[in-house]
Amino acid sequence: xxxxxxxxGVELLADYLEGALSADVSAALEAHVAGCPRCVAFVAxxxxxxxxxxxxxxxxxxxxVEASLKAFLRDRTTAFKFS
Amino acid sequence: xxxxxxxAEPSDEWLAAxxxxxxxxxxxxxxxxYQQRVFRLACRLTSETDAPDVLxxxxxxxxxxxxxxxxxxxxxxxxxxxxNNAALMHRRARARRPAESLEVxxxxxxxxxxxxxxxxxxxxxxxxxELLDRAFxxxxxxxxxxxxxxxxxxxxxxxxxEEMSTADVARALGVEPATVRQRVHRARLMMRGYLSDLxxxxx
Numbered sequence: 001x002x003x004x005x006x007x008x009g010v011e012l013l014a015d016y017l018e019g020a021l022s023a024d025v026s027a028a029l030e031a032h033v034a035g036c037p038r039c040v041a042f043v044a045x046x047x048x049x050x051x052x053x054x055x056x057x058x059x060x061x062x063x064x065v066e067a068s069l070k071a072f073l074r075d076r077t078t079a080f081k082f083s
Numbered sequence: 084x085x086x087x088x089x090x091a092e093p094s095d096e097w098l099a100a101x102x103x104x105x106x107x108x109x110x111x112x113x114x115x116x117y118q119q120r121v122f123r124l125a126c127r128l129t130s131e132t133d134a135p136d137v138l139x140x141x142x143x144x145x146x147x148x149x150x151x152x153x154x155x156x157x158x159x160x161x162x163x164x165x166x167n168n169a170a171l172m173h174r175r176a177r178a179r180r181p182a183e184s185l186e187v188x189x190x191x192x193x194x195x196x197x198x199x200x201x202x203x204x205x206x207x208x209x210x211x212x213e214l215l216d217r218a219f220x221x222x223x224x225x226x227x228x229x230x231x232x233x234x235x236x237x238x239x240x241x242x243x244x245e246e247m248s249t250a251d252v253a254r255a256l257g258v259e260p261a262t263v264r265q266r267v268h269r270a271r272l273m274m275r276g277y278l279s280d281l282x283x284x285x286x
Contacts, residue, residue, distance in 0.1 A: 005192075005195065005196030005197065006192060006196055006197050006198040007192040007196035007197075007198075008196065010190060010198075010272070011268075013268065014264045014265070014267055014268035014271070015264055015268075018249060018264060020260075020261075020264065037202040038197065038198040038200070038201070038202050038205055039198065040202065041202040041203070041204075041205035041206040042190065042198055042205045044206060044209050045205060045206055045207070045208035045209040045275055045278075045279070046271060046272075046275055048208070048209040049208060049209075049243075049271050049274050049275040049278060050239075050243035050244065050271065050274075052208075052209075052211055052212055052220075052224075052278060053224050053228070053243070053244060053274055053278075054243065054244045054246075055212075056217075056220045056221045056223075056224035056225075057123075057126065057127050057221065057224050057225055057228060057244060058123060059122060059123050059126040059127075059131065059134070060119070060122075060123075061118055061119045061122040061123075061138075065122065065134075065135045065138065066118060068135060068139070069114070069118060069135075069138055069139055069142065070114075072139045072143070073114065073139075073142055073143065073146070076143055076146075077110070077143070077146050
């Protein structure tokens with residue numbers, strides 16, 4: 001198997017984190033990262049990125065939008081009886 | 084003496100069957116259960132301006148299509164697919180200016196395939212929350228999501244922001260799990276680089 005570089009390792013990250021890589025490729029990737037401070041830092045920030053975006057974009061349903069939804073469904077459906 | 088045992092929460096699938104059979108209160112429970120999540124998803128896939136319309140359209144479509152829900156996927160996956168399509172219709176209806184490419188935020192490598200930035204620089208994206216004002220970060224996060232190409236945004240939003248499993252995202256989008264992983268990965272790379280840039284370090 002060809003040696004893993006930062007570039008080829010980065011391309012394997014999503015598959016690695018979901019357990020979609022074969023055992024030998026996973027082991028080779030882990031061995032590269034263990035000896036590469038750049039990849040250690042990269043992986044840490046790659047893993048944190050979804051959470052940061054998730055928290056920054058967590059919108060809450062405003063009361064007036066909820067009220068509009070109820071009114072809309074009351075008008076458009078026969079089953080909806082919201083008072 | 085009878086012991087009061089709290090009734091178990093009815094499952095989505097049971098409620099869907101009741102609602103399809105004409106039980107109004109079952110549909111109301113479904114709406115109550117999912118309205119917050121659908122609104123949040125709609126904000127992420129469109130904008131806060133368009134999200135109320137997407138929310139309404141999603142539940143109207145859910146109501147109309149309930150009789151065709153066969154339980155082949157989880158109800159939530161089915162509902163997310165409808166919401167995703169409703170958001171897509173909204174995006175198409177809007178005359179969008181071409182999004183500026185986010186390729187510039189992909190990681191850079193030297194000729195040997197080594198990451199070009201230093202470990203300290205590579206770490207910065209993870210510190211975006213500490214380095215940036217919360218409201219500023221929220222505004223920029225919404226902006227950059229809107230700039231992601233549609234294919235990447237849909238996969239990234241469902242997988243990473245709504246935290247659905249890759250298998251469920253694949254079902255919701257009608258693609259293979261490997262395709263979801265590839266799109267999510269590409270989006271993560273761009274988002275990561277964007278956070279880094281926002282925090283003052285070129286990715």
